[in-house]
Amino acid sequence: MTDAIRFLLNGEARVVEGLDPTTTVLEYLRGRERLCGTKEGCAEGDCGACTVVVAEPDDNGALTYKAVNSCIRFLPTLDGKQLITVEGLKGADDALHPAQQAMVDCHASQCGYCTPGFVMSLFALRHTNPSPSREDILQALAGNLCRCTGYRPIIEAATRMYDSGSGNAFDAPTRQTAGRMGQFDRLVGLRYEANGHEFIAPRSLDELTAVLKQHPQAHILAGGTDFGLFVTKQHRRFDRLIYLGEVAELRTVTESTTHVELGAGATWSAVLPLLDRHWPSFGELIRRFASPPIRNSATLGGNIANASPIGDGPPPLIALGASVLLLGPDGERELPLDAFFHDYRRTDRRPGEIVALIRLPLPVPGSEFAVYKVSKRLDQDISAVCGAFALRLQNGLVAEARLAFGGMAATPKRARLAENALVGRPWNAATVEAAAVALARDFTPLDDMRASARYRTLTATNLLRRFHLETTGAANARIAYG
Ligand SMILES: Cc1cc2nc3c(=O)[nH]c(=O)nc-3n(C[C@H](O)[C@H](O)[C@H](O)COP(=O)(O)OP(=O)(O)OC[C@H]3O[C@@H](n4cnc5c(N)ncnc54)[C@H](O)[C@@H]3O)c2cc1C
Ligand code: FES
Ligand code: FES
Structure with missing residues (x-):
């Protein structure tokens, strides 16, 4: 049946x-x-x-x-x-929806192949955001490609569709x-x-x-x-x-004074406001993760379980000290996220187990965090290198360091040698240079279509320098690195 x-x-x-x-x-x-x-x-x-x-x-x-x-x-x-x-967008009287009408009025379509997709992204924007900024509009359209018209009139249509006010079939009932x-x-x-x-x-x-x-x-x-x-x-x-999409418990996001718990079934769109609040750089990364239509479906658990070496979620989560809760026929077990990844696409997950929850400690005084995604395009691109850096500073010394990278090995991976070169030392340019040498020994990356091994290593070490610059101030940095 x-x-x-x-x-x-x-x-x-x-x-x-x-x-x-x-x-x-x-x-x-x-x-x-x-x-x-x-x-x-x-x-x-x-x-x-x-x-x-x-x-x-x-x-x-x-x-x-x-x-x-x-x-x-x-x-x-x-x-x-x-x-x-x-x-389904036209009104009962056959009037075009404001998103459609604005596309017509702004001459925002030529061959028309991409146009229905743009209209649907605009429709979603209009009914979720009453007054979008230009940045919101660019974000909303980040997953739509047009090869004929060019984006200027389409972006204009996004602004113009609000002029007609309410009155379309989707505003009221x-x-x-x-x-x-x-x-x-x-x-x-x-x-x-x-x-x-x-x-x-x-x-x-x-x-x-x-x-x-x-x-x-x-x-x-x-x-x-x-x-x-x-x-x-x-x-x-x-x-x-x-x-898993109908299991409400898997989508729950909770926050205590010390931790956040992110249900593995939560989408990247759903957790974005929380990431923005606690780790703005993580939020910035997720705004460059695919596009809104993908982020509206893609879950944290899927990103982790998929175990791609270039997945964007694991590096920041590992650097922030996340643990992962697995749920299976024999009950629950929890392990540090970095221990979950064994080898290329091989994880600690057993048959019948799912990734159920990700637990993350909240920032404590003295902590610094940033994550950087390096890819060929700004939007809708896969990382060549993703580097995440978390430190706790105490009296000018590095008390704790967790550095995690994507795109540098067969799994998302910590840079243990570089971490050891940082801990106990002053957070200054000399320490960073010593850690950069160690970082280059942490990984033997691959050459592939996204980047050469040499580029990846150079980028990873430069991201560490950038993190230092951003946490100590640019003026300081100019002196430090010339
Ligand atoms: C156009 C496009 C752009 C993308 N851009 C990016 C990007 O910029 N950065 C990035 O990191 N990824 C990107 N991705 C990959 C993808 O969106 C992410 O990996 C996403 O988070 C996967 O989540 P999902 O819920 O869609 O997983 P699914 O596709 O449903 O599943 C992925 C895998 O994980 C397993 N799985 C899913 N959930 C669980 C669970 N809770 N427990 C156990 N196993 C589970 C599934 O069996 C499957 O093997 C992109 C994908 C596309 C199509
Ligand atoms: S056909 Fe290209 S995004 Fe679906
Ligand atoms: S109008 Fe032809 S691809 Fe956009």
């Missing part, structure tokens, strides 16, 4: 059966619904041509709108939600729509099966634990921003997926 997938497509209810659980939302829209406004460019979350919006009620019953990439989003993850596509979505409520999680492939979406930690015990070999799906590519690029098929 299989459940059907139920959701609102624009304003209409849909009940879907018989499609493989890894059917992407984009395939469904274009193939089954013949809604071809949503385009396929890259099929890997990079170009934004496929952007759609997913709406869900928040705790107060109002709808939240999130732009996502439909090319790497699996259809069953829409269960209980509303999917909004470019075809969102509570009514949220109410309609109540018809999809489930007491227990979705169990969907098609073509012999199963998709299980537990709704609580208890349900999840039972499912993990029953199926320890099942594949885990969170935001799907890595996983989606296993399907669209590697053409893999999966017998059984356990989806």
Whole structure:
């Protein structure tokens, strides 16, 4: 017996059966619904041509709108939600939505291939931010590529769409729509099966634990921003997926006087305000992590479990002294995050275990922290090197040092020799130079398409110097380094 997938497509209810659980939302829209406004460019979350919006009620019953990439989003993850596509934006009187009208008025489209994706990103911006700054607009569009028009008129459209005030179909009756979505409520999680492939979406930690015990070999799906590519690029098929996105406990973010606890199912978008508050440089890094549609889906747990040597989350988390809580059939266990990574894509995770929580100590007096991402492009690019630096200074001496890097080894990794060269010494240019020599011995990086080994080593040592400059003051630094 299989459940059907139920959701609102624009304003209409849909009940879907018989499609493989890894059917992407984009395939469904274009193939089954013949809604071809949503385009396929890259099929890997990079170009934004496929952007759609997913709406869900928040705790107060109002709808939240999130732009996502439909090319790497699996259809069953829409269960209980509303999917909004470019075809659904027009009002009852056929009036264009302000985002569409502004694109027309500003001549912000030529070939039009990218245009529906831009419109959907603008739509999400308009309904989540009542008065965006230019920086907010650039951020909102960071995941959309246009090869014809150029961005100036599109950015102008982003400003102009606010001129028309309210009056579009999405300004008022969102509570009514949220109410309609109540018809999809489930007491227990979705169990969907098609073509012999199963998709299980537990709704609580208890349900999840039972499912993990029953199926320890099942594949885990969170935001799907890595996983989606296993399907669209590697053409893999999966017998059984356990989806974490409906387990509210995994998304919880809590803060005590000494620690923050970040649920592994929290998205990077959701934790960004907290990171900004405690570690602004970490927030800055995450604003350069992919694009808003990716960050709206991508989770912390997925970034850690994926164990990419160039993942951006692990270096700052390791430098800040994070520990990771694993939950499995035999209960919970906690270990320092740096001990979680064994070798290239090999971790301490056992069958049936998931990454459940990340625990981070809050800054204490005397602590300094910064993380830097070096990549070829500012937005939507993978790091060549990511360097994170955390120190505790006491009476001018380095009392503790944790330096962690991505892109320098087969795993995210601490620079132990450099750390040893810092601890107990004054935080000055001479100490930093000695630590830079040690840092060059900590790693034997690879040459690849992103950077040469020599570039990586030079960059890592220069990032250490930069950290010193920023924590001691630029004038000081000019004297120190000439
Ligand atoms: C266009 C694009 C740009 C990107 N840019 C960046 C970037 O700038 N920096 C960066 O670091 N990454 C980037 N990524 C990679 C990706 O977005 C992140 O790694 C993301 O955090 C993965 O989280 P997810 O929830 O989507 O994981 P998923 O894709 O759902 O899963 C990833 C892997 O982890 C496993 N998994 C997921 N959650 C858990 C869990 N809780 N416990 C155990 N196993 C789990 C899955 O089985 C899978 O093997 C990018 C990806 C795309 C498509
Ligand atoms: S098709 Fe390029 S981001 Fe989806
Ligand atoms: S209008 Fe052609 S790619 Fe943007």
